[in-house]
Amino acid sequence: MAASLDGFIARRDGRVDWLETSDEFAGGDTMDPAFVEAFLETIDCYVMGSRTYETALRFEAQGLGWSYGDKPTFVLTSRDLPRIRETVEFHSGDLAQFVNGHLRPRFRSIWFVGGGVVAAECVRRGLADEVLYSILPILIGDGISFFEKVDGDVALHLAEVKAYRNGMVELRYEVRGDRESRDAT
Numbered sequence: 001m002a003a004s005l006d007g008f009i010a011r012r013d014g015r016v017d018w019l020e021t022s023d024e025f026a027g028g029d030t031m032d033p034a035f036v037e038a039f040l041e042t043i044d045c046y047v048m049g050s051r052t053y054e055t056a057l058r059f060e061a062q063g064l065g066w067s068y069g070d071k072p073t074f075v076l077t078s079r080d081l082p083r084i085r086e087t088v089e090f091h092s093g094d095l096a097q098f099v100n101g102h103l104r105p106r107f108r109s110i111w112f113v114g115g116g117v118v119a120a121e122c123v124r125r126g127l128a129d130e131v132l133y134s135i136l137p138i139l140i141g142d143g144i145s146f147f148e149k150v151d152g153d154v155a156l157h158l159a160e161v162k163a164y165r166n167g168m169v170e171l172r173y174e175v176r177g178d179r180e181s182r183d184a185t
Contacts, residue, residue, distance in 0.1 A: 001114050001146060002134040002168070008143030009116055014051055023137040023167030030165055043071060044107035047099075050077035051144075052114040057084065068113075074103070076118060096125045116148035123147065123154045123175060130174050131156065137167035 002019060003009050010016050046068050048056070053075045060066050070087055078092040091098055095118075103110050112122050122128040133146065156173035163169050 001119065001132075002136055003146045004138050004140045004143070005135055006139045006141065007146050008140050009114060009146050010051075010055070010144045011140060012143055014055055014144070016055065018138050018140055019136065021136055021138065021166050021168065025163055025165055025167050028163040028165040028167070031168075040069070042109050043111045044109045045072040045074065045103065046111050046113050047074045047076065047103070047118070048113040049115045049118040050075060050079055050081060052118075053077070053081060053088075057082070060084070072107075074098075095121050096127060099127045116145045120147040120150045124150055124152065126175070128175050130159070130172060133171045133173065135169045135171070 001009050004018065011018075053073075056067060066085070068087075073088045075081065075088060075090050076092070076095065076098075077090055081090065083090070091102075099110065112118055112128065119128075119131075123131065155176040157176055158171065159174045160172040161169065
C-alpha cells in the first residue's frame with residue numbers, strides 16, 4: 001500500500017487526493033509501465049476491506065477504471081455492498097480461516113490491498129509473508145493508519161529499498177516469526 005510519510009493510507013474521510021506527487025528525485029528509478037504490468041501479472045487474487053472497495057468504486061465512477069483487472073477480488077465486510085462484477089466476492093468471518101482454508105489452497109500470490117485494519121490483522125495473525133510499503137513525499141497530519149491496532153510487535157526484515165523519480169520510496173519487508181504461533185492468537 002502507499003502511505004504518507006507520517007503513516008496514513010487515507011484521510012479520515014477515506015479520500016486519497018494526496019497520492020499524486022509533484023516531487024522529483026533525480027537519482028530515482030522511473031516507474032516503468034511494463035514493470036508494473038509484469039508485477040500485477042504475478043498477483044493471483046486481491047483481498048481488501050470494505051472502505052478500500054468503496055474507494056475503488058469511487059475511482060471507477062470517476063472514470064479511472066477498475067484497478068484489479070479480471071482477478072478474483074475478495075472484499076471483507078459484513079455490510080451489504082454493491083457487487084459490480086463477477087470477479088468480486090464478499091466474505092465475513094474469521095480472516096485466518098478464510099485465508100488458510102479458502103484462499104491459500106487456490107491461490108499462490110494473495111495481495112492484501114488494504115485498508116489499515118486488514119493490514120494490521122494480516123501481520124498480527126501471521127497471514128502476510130511480506131509487506132510492501134510505498135512512502136509518498138507528503139505529510140497529511142491525520143488519517144487512517146497503515147496498520148491500525150497491531151497490538152504487539154511484529155518482527156520484520158528489510159529485504160529491498162527503491163527510490164523513484166516521483167519522490168516515492170518503496171520498502172519491501174519480509175515478515176519474521178513463527179506463523180503458527182501468531183495464528184493461534
